Amino acid sequence: MNLDLTEQHLALRQLVRDFMEKEFAPVAQEFDDREEFPVDIVKRMGQLGILGIAFPEEYGGGGYDAVSYVITIEEISRVDSSMGITVEADVTLGGAPLNHYGTEEQKRIWLAPLAKGQMLGAFGLTEPEAGSDSGATRTTAVLHGDEWVINGTKCFITNSGTPMTGFVNITAVTGKRADGKKEISTILVPSGTPGFTVSKKYRKMGWRASDTRELSFADCRVPKGNLVGRQGAGLRQFLETLDEGRLGVAAMGVGLAQGALEMSLSYAKQRVQFGRPIFEYQEIQSKLVNMAINIEAGRLLCLKAALLKDRGVPYTKEAAMAKMFTSEHAVLAASEGVQIHGGLGLMDDSPISRFYRDAKFLAIGEGTTEIQKMVIARRL
Numbered sequence: 019m020n021l022d023l024t025e026q027h028l029a030l031r032q033l034v035r036d037f038m039e040k041e042f043a044p045v046a047q048e049f050d051d052r053e054e055f056p057v058d059i060v061k062r063m064g065q066l067g068i069l070g071i072a073f074p075e076e077y078g079g080g081g082y083d084a085v086s087y088v089i090t091i092e093e094i095s096r097v098d099s100s101m102g103i104t105v106e107a108d109v110t111l112g113g114a115p116l117n118h119y120g121t122e123e124q125k126r127i128w129l130a131p132l133a134k135g136q137m138l139g140a141f142g143l144t145e146p147e148a149g150s151d152s153g154a155t156r157t158t159a160v161l162h163g164d165e166w167v168i169n170g171t172k173c174f175i176t177n178s179g180t181p182m183t184g185f186v187n188i189t190a191v192t193g194k195r196a197d198g199k200k201e202i203s204t205i206l207v208p209s210g211t212p213g214f215t216v217s218k219k220y221r222k223m224g225w226r227a228s229d230t231r232e233l234s235f236a237d238c239r240v241p242k243g244n245l246v247g248r249q250g251a252g253l254r255q256f257l258e259t260l261d262e263g264r265l266g267v268a269a270m271g272v273g274l275a276q277g278a279l280e281m282s283l284s285y286a287k288q289r290v291q292f293g294r295p296i297f298e299y300q301e302i303q304s305k306l307v308n309m310a311i312n313i314e315a316g317r318l319l320c321l322k323a324a325l326l327k328d329r330g331v332p333y334t335k336e337a338a339m340a341k342m343f344t345s346e347h348a349v350l351a352a353s354e355g356v357q358i359h360g361g362l363g364l365m366d367d368s369p370i371s372r373f374y375r376d377a378k379f380l381a382i383g384e385g386t387t388e389i390q391k392m393v394i395a396r397r398l
């Protein structure tokens with residue numbers, strides 16, 4: 019397996035790194051404090067092509083591979099996780115279902131503006147009674163003539179209410195299968211459809227500049243043609259979608275830990291106690307060394323899963339391993355980072371405290387650590 023990055027990968031990494039360091043790093047803390055979605059900055063990312071890298075060129079995307087996607091998400095999250103989850107959810111949760119299962123017309127109308135970075139997409143799977151057990155969906159969609167009539171509630175949905183949001187793909191029960199189980203399908207609901215209500219933003223411990231909302235559907239009608247993929251294939255589709263999502267969240271874990279390492283290393287070299295920079299104490303070096311090793315290991319897990327995806331072979335186990343490993347180690351890296359910063363690390367305006375709050379989300383979103391273990395165990 020060749021893990022060398024190509025010239026194209028390296029150029030992409032530099033582009034994203036430059037953008038994040040120049041355009042977002044100076045204001046990341048302010049957006050987090052204000053719990054404000056940075057719409058103008060996300061638009062600029064769209065103009066640069068960052069939101070479309072993973073989509074086919076024929077729809078206005080960059081046509082890059084999965085390795086490029088992982089590099090992009092890592093670089094964004096090295097500076098800020100709210101931006102990391104915004105891009106991850108847009109690409110893999112909003113766009114990927116259309117890219118893989120959508121009709122030509124759906125791709126032209128909905129995927130193309132996403133690929134060009136003019137619109138954001140969302141994916142509504144989670145419900146109040148269907149979290150880890152996502153097949154327990156209660157939202158229903160009943161065909162009346164040429165329209166689906168949707169009723170139900172979705173919770174914790176990323177990108178669902180930003181000024182750039184164009185649609186949400188939701189899972190809904192559309193009937194009963196021959197074995198008596200629920201038939202679940204994916205349906206695209208455009209923002210602003212009557213009967214589709216988007217609540218105000220949740221107030222969150224972390225990922226504060228990202229947009230997360232509850233959605234409710236009351237006799238919400240969308241055209242029959244908004245079915246994404248085959249009727250009844252929703253369960254399989256969202257499991258495949260989550261593989262890509264987990265790859266993205268895994269890359270977020272690497273990026274967050276990398277950012278935490280860099281700021282902790284820099285602080286350790288300039289903070290003097292007992293007459294020496296604290297970096298010179300073995301206890302501090304040990305923390306930094308462990309962070310660096312786990313980042314490298316997590317990055318390799320991500321790259322392996324991405325390379326398998328690019329080859330078109332199953333990568334469910336590898337994506338789950340990468341997601342579980344990097345999210346747990348991001349939590350640890352952020353915690354050690356705060357420890358190295360001492361009291362300063364506990365202050366709200368200290369970037370490492372933002373990383374600490376953000377890290378925990380990685381171990382819960384898109385399948386908790388416990389669920390990743392189930393996914394991996396089934397494939398051992």
Ligand SMILES: Cc1cc2nc3c(=O)[nH]c(=O)nc-3n(C[C@H](O)[C@H](O)[C@H](O)COP(=O)(O)OP(=O)(O)OC[C@H]3O[C@@H](n4cnc5c(N)ncnc54)[C@H](O)[C@@H]3O)c2cc1C
Pocket residue numbers: 107111140141142143144148149150151173174175176177222225230379382383384385386387388389
């Ligand atoms: C900020 C944020 C953004 C999100 N964005 C989206 C989004 O865009 N779209 C979307 O659809 N969802 C989204 N989610 C939802 C997220 O995917 C769920 O929160 C997550 O899957 C866990 O579900 P839950 O919160 O209902 O927890 P639960 O499923 O209730 O789990 C509670 C605890 O029980 C454990 N548990 C559950 N079942 C088992 C089991 N069988 N064995 C062992 N332990 C178990 C879990 O691991 C966890 O520790 C988001 C969540 C957050 C917080």
